[in-house]
Amino acid sequence: MKTLKRDYFINFSFILPALIIFSLFYIYPFINIFFLSFTGNELSGGTKFVGWENFRQIFTEDKEWWNSVWHAGYITFWALTFQNFLALVLALCVDRAVKTGRIYRVLFFILPILSEIIIGLFWRTLLSPIKGVAAPLNISPVHRLVNMLGLGPFLGTFFSNPLNNPKTALTAVALVHCWKGFGWGFVILLAGLQTIPEELYEAARIDGAGLFQRFFKITLPLLMPVIVLVIILTILGTMQVFALIMALTRGGPAGYTEVPVIRIFNHLTQYKIGYASAEGLVLGLILIIVSFTFMQLSRRVKQT
Amino acid sequence: MDKAKKAFLLTLMHTFLISVAVSCIFPLVWMIMSSFKTYQEFIQIPADINTWRGFLHWFLPHKFNLANYISAWRDGNLGMYFLNSVIYTFLAVSGIVFVSSLAGFAFSRLEFWGRDFIFHLFLAAMMIPIPAGFVPLFVLLTRIHLVNTRLGYILAMINVGLSLSIYLFKTFFDNLPRDLEDAARIDGCSKLRIWWNVAFPLAAPATGVVIIFNALNVWNEFILAVIIFADKSKLPLQAGLMEFAGEHIGNEPLIMAGLTIAALPIIVVYLLMQKHIIKGITAGAMVG
Numbered sequence: 001m002k003t004l005k006r007d008y009f010i011n012f013s014f015i016l017p018a019l020i021i022f023s024l025f026y027i028y029p030f031i032n033i034f035f036l037s038f039t040g041n042e043l044s045g046g047t048k049f050v051g052w053e054n055f056r057q058i059f060t061e062d063k064e065w066w067n068s069v070w071h072a073g074y075i076t077f078w079a080l081t082f083q084n085f086l087a088l089v090l091a092l093c094v095d096r097a098v099k100t101g102r103i104y105r106v107l108f109f110i111l112p113i114l115s116e117i118i119i120g121l122f123w124r125t126l127l128s129p130i131k132g133v134a135a136p137l138n139i140s141p142v143h144r145l146v147n148m149l150g151l152g153p154f155l156g157t158f159f160s161n162p163l164n165n166p167k168t169a170l171t172a173v174a175l176v177h178c179w180k181g182f183g184w185g186f187v188i189l190l191a192g193l194q195t196i197p198e199e200l201y202e203a204a205r206i207d208g209a210g211l212f213q214r215f216f217k218i219t220l221p222l223l224m225p226v227i228v229l230v231i232i233l234t235i236l237g238t239m240q241v242f243a244l245i246m247a248l249t250r251g252g253p254a255g256y257t258e259v260p261v262i263r264i265f266n267h268l269t270q271y272k273i274g275y276a277s278a279e280g281l282v283l284g285l286i287l288i289i290v291s292f293t294f295m296q297l298s299r300r301v302k303q304t
Numbered sequence: 305m306d307k308a309k310k311a312f313l314l315t316l317m318h319t320f321l322i323s324v325a326v327s328c329i330f331p332l333v334w335m336i337m338s339s340f341k342t343y344q345e346f347i348q349i350p351a352d353i354n355t356w357r358g359f360l361h362w363f364l365p366h367k368f369n370l371a372n373y374i375s376a377w378r379d380g381n382l383g384m385y386f387l388n389s390v391i392y393t394f395l396a397v398s399g400i401v402f403v404s405s406l407a408g409f410a411f412s413r414l415e416f417w418g419r420d421f422i423f424h425l426f427l428a429a430m431m432i433p434i435p436a437g438f439v440p441l442f443v444l445l446t447r448i449h450l451v452n453t454r455l456g457y458i459l460a461m462i463n464v465g466l467s468l469s470i471y472l473f474k475t476f477f478d479n480l481p482r483d484l485e486d487a488a489r490i491d492g493c494s495k496l497r498i499w500w501n502v503a504f505p506l507a508a509p510a511t512g513v514v515i516i517f518n519a520l521n522v523w524n525e526f527i528l529a530v531i532i533f534a535d536k537s538k539l540p541l542q543a544g545l546m547e548f549a550g551e552h553i554g555n556e557p558l559i560m561a562g563l564t565i566a567a568l569p570i571i572v573v574y575l576l577m578q579k580h581i582i583k584g585i586t587a588g589a590m591v592g
Contacts, residue, residue: 008417010495014410015422017403018466025463026429029440036440090324093317100318106578107325110332113574113581115524117542118567121549121559122335131554133347141556148353183328184585191586240435243526247546261527264436268531273443280436287433 036277054278064255065263065279069286072259075174076238083178084234087185088227092219094186095193105190108183119180120247127163127172163249166256173248173257177241185230192226193219228298232291239287332567339372339561340365346557372561380552382565384537385544392454392540393522396461400469400518401511403462408473408510409499413485423474430467442531452534460528465518472587476510477503516577516584523570541566 037055040048058065090108094101111119126141139147143159146152162172196219204214242261245251251258251266260283267276338346345366352358377383410416411423441460442451450456480503488502504511529543536547548562574581 008415011410011414011416014414014495014499015407015416018407018426018470019422021403021459021463022426022429022466024444025441025460026437026466027425029437029444030434032443033434033436033440036443086324090321093321096317104321104325105582106575107328109578109582109585110571110574111328113520113524113570113585114567115526115542115570117524117526117545118563121545122331122563124549125556125559125563126331126334130347130556132343137347137349144349148359179327187582188586236433240433243542246526247549261435264439265527265531268439268442273439276436276439280434280439283435284433287435 033277033280036273037281038278039274041272041274050274054275055282057275058278058282064258065260065282067255068258068260068263069283071170071257072239072241074170075177075241075259076235078171078174078178079181079234079238080231083182084185084230086178087182087230088189090182090186091189091193092215094190101190105187108186110183111180112184112187114180116180116241116243117247119176120244123176124163124248127159127161129161164253166253169249169253169256173245176248177238177244180244181234181237185234188230189223189226192223196222224298228295232294235291235294236287239283239290332571334363335560335567336564337363337365338557339564340368340370341557342369342371343555343557372558373565376548376558376562376565380548380558380562381536382541382544382548382562385539385541385548386565388539388544389523389541392458392461393519395458396465396522397515397518399458399462400465401514404466404469404514405473405504405507405511406499407470409477409503411470411474412477413482413503414495423470426467426470430471438527438531441528445532451532452538453532454538457529457532457538457540460532461522461525464525464528465514465521469514469518472510472514473507476507480506512580513584513587516581517587520570520581520585 038049038051040050090104094104129138129140129143131138139160140162143152143156146155146159158168158172162168200218200222201214204218209217240261241259242265245257245259245262249257251262260279264276264279264283267279348362350358350361353362377386411419445451445456445460450459484502484506485498488498493501524542525540526542526546529540530546533539533543536544539547545562545566549559552558552562
């Protein structure tokens with residue numbers, strides 16, 4: 001069957017709606033952000049070219065920006081260790097106790113599908129002191145529960161006002177993030193585990209391999225691609241966390257929980273378009289470098 | 305392994321699983337229970353709190369009072385935000401399904417110049433992170449006068465879901481036998497009719513995944529909404545919740561009622577369709 005020019009045109013028209021929206025709302029902004037990052041801070045009309053000035057400021061003067069990157073890195077550290085480790089252990093448990101496994105899968109995945117705003121506002125309400133009562137009772141609802149359970153002496157200092165205390169705010173935010181996110185890693189890791197054929201375990205058992213041997217010789221190597229996927233998506237997602245922290249603290253107290261995207265957002269609302277664009281590019285570059293290095297590393301580990 | 309050791313390990317695993325499950329569910333139940341309480345009820349602590357009876361007396365509402373819900377829905381404007389979200393989600397998801405099934409069909413079945421290049425362009429958009437993509441997007445919307453319009457927000461949300469949805473449709477069509485389409489072509493159907501009458505109905509499983517993934521995405525979206533909308537009356541639910549919580553700081557049970565209004569529909573839909581939702585989300589993540 002010969003394809004005529006007219007056919008090409010008709011065929012092309014099928015992707016035209018997608019291409020128009022994509023060009024306008026993705027490709028054009030993607031190119032434009034590079035130009036914007038070299039301009040001053042006026043929204044329209046008077047866009048002034050300022051050269052590398054925005055980047056110079058970010059790299060040499062803006063200590064708060066690098067603090068915010070560090071904060072996101074700290075939350076990412078919690079997500080990579082605590083959250084993902086919990087997800088992996090849970091997935092291993094459920095993979096074995098398959099009979100009731102489906103219930104846990106349903107329960108653990110409720111939190112990931114709820115919005116960051118709901119989760120954030122919920123914990124902000126429960127972790128902030130109740131204002132309408134007199135002195136001994138004006139503690140947060142969670143602090144009350146902790147006291148009730150007799151855990152006050154151990155956890156009281158943390159839970160007295162965690163989101164408003166510069167020492168605990170970032171850790172509290174990270175813990176809420178892990179609480180919301182572990183079910184997501186769990187579901188993906190479990191899906192990965194269930195692709196490992198049962199026969200492999202059978203064979204290893206017959207050969208006399210113990211629980212740990214089976215884990216390190218079969219499960220871990222075969223699950224590695226999924227683990228790498230979860231790690232990379234955790235890094236990308238957590239470094240760009242925004243809505244959860246807006247709902248929990250808005251970056252407070254005094255910037256102690258500020259993360260890069262909050263700074264970019266704030267600069268945008270102050271119409272510092274050029275500076276916000278430059279910050280976005282710097283963060284994007286950091287993310288590309290980090291995830292690329294990680295992929296190379298994991299590839300090298302696999303080869304040895 | 306001997307039986308006693310195995311039983312011990314199983315008990316340990318179940319205890320662990322159950323305690324994690326409780327840590328997920330208990331706070332949500334706490335939220336729902338608090339939402340029925342009056343403010344006085346919420347802040348009081350009974351003297352016998354350390355007994356089970358006292359604990360339940362503190363935890364459960366004295367009666368299921370809907371006043372907070374009525375107040376949040378009407379006076380707190382959550383009804384308005386909720387309706388906005390329903391409209392945005394419906395229109396954006398319909399747009400995504402229409403546009404991306406057309407494109408996915410073309411990428412899989414039809415020939416045209418630059419096909420593979422353009423498809424890889426869509427794929428690349430999924431891979432490259434631009435954390436500040438909303439900055440140039442805001443500049444664009446300002447230039448074409450779509451800032452603070454519902455149309456601007458819906459188009460932006462269609463764009464967000466496009467790449468993944470096109471990929472899902474394309475791979476689905478790649479694995480679909482062409483027999484029926486060939487039969488339709490021999491009968492003289494145009495390409496557009498083959499897509500609408502044959503291919504699209506056959507792609508129902510892919511359409512389901514696309515709908516679930518994107519509906520959840522649009523419903524939970526926050527940052528674009530606060531950037532694009534200046535009028536409170538146009539805000540979707542997530543951005544509206546922030547307004548609502550800001551206006552009612554200190555009234556904990558009222559905020560809990562607002563959060564329950566936002567969370568409960570999602571939880572109910574999720575429990576009804578959890579199998580498909582989990583499959584859809586995992587499929588989405590695996591692609592990325």
